[in-house]
Amino acid sequence: MKKDAERLQMSTSGKKQRQPMRSALPFAIFLMIFVAAILGGAAGDNYLIVIAGFVVALLVSQSIKVAQQWEKAVVLRLGKFHCLAGPGIFFTIPVIDTTPFWIDQRIIATPFNAEQTLTKDNVPVDVDAVLFWMVWDAEKAALEVENYREAVSWAAQTALRDIIGRTMLSEMLAGREHIDNELQEIIDKRTAPWGVTVQSVEIRDVIIPEGLQNAMSREAQADRERKARIILGSVEQEIANSFLEAAKIYGDNAIALQLRSMNVMYESLKERGGLVVVPSQIADAAALGSCLGLQLQTKQKSKTDERQEE
Known part of the structure; x- marks a missing residue:
């Protein structure tokens, strides 16, 4: 209700004839x-x-x-x-x-709006805009049109409705600058015979229905989730390719596989500590028995040397 009253005030303010000082x-x-x-x-x-x-x-x-000067x-x-x-x-x-x-020859700001106007893809929108214009020929403004302020306001509003009717909603939300320039050209062409020139047009706000806002939000969320899944799948594919290349290397070189197995055990003991139970097949493949035996003999020899020195 407050929004409607504000728009009504904005619309009537541009049509009100100002009294000269x-x-x-x-x-x-x-x-x-x-x-x-x-x-x-x-x-x-x-x-x-x-x-x-x-x-x-x-x-x-x-x-x-x-x-006055102006x-x-x-x-x-x-x-x-x-x-x-x-x-x-x-x-x-x-x-x-x-x-x-x-005739006031200063730049005048006139707010105007288009309510419940259908876009090219049949979406009702409310658009608020501001028109900046000035009178460059006071004679034409006084003699060619009855009330040039009201005429400029109506010309801007009808031009805005025309632009909305042949623009997609996505283009309106993303390309406001292009719409501003197009509106300026259309309104300036209509008001030039009245001695009025348009400086610029700026769209202040584009309001879409609440239900459509929720639908667009869900669509954007689903699109982001789809992109996240695609990225995750590409990462999994890269990891699988890396494992495949590593498997080829290990298949062609048994020593590399043994070293890798021993490195895995070492990292496990280093980070977590404790007891590691290794299946016999993995132990045989990595020759862990021989390695542990050599390690035990080395330790025993070092202890014997220490005793002899004492």
């Missing part, structure tokens, strides 16, 4: 002339001076206009376009000239 200079001039007329009329005891001063003050104040005023004379005025102070003819439009 007005200067207090015309009102100050009106007061100065009118007060001077009152003082002059009171001094000469002539009320006609007061009335004439009020009319002059009103006409002068109505003829003086001040445009805006242009569209002046119509008897209903027809006369000129663009501003920024700064300018003068108009009261009653004959009117300034119905004050």
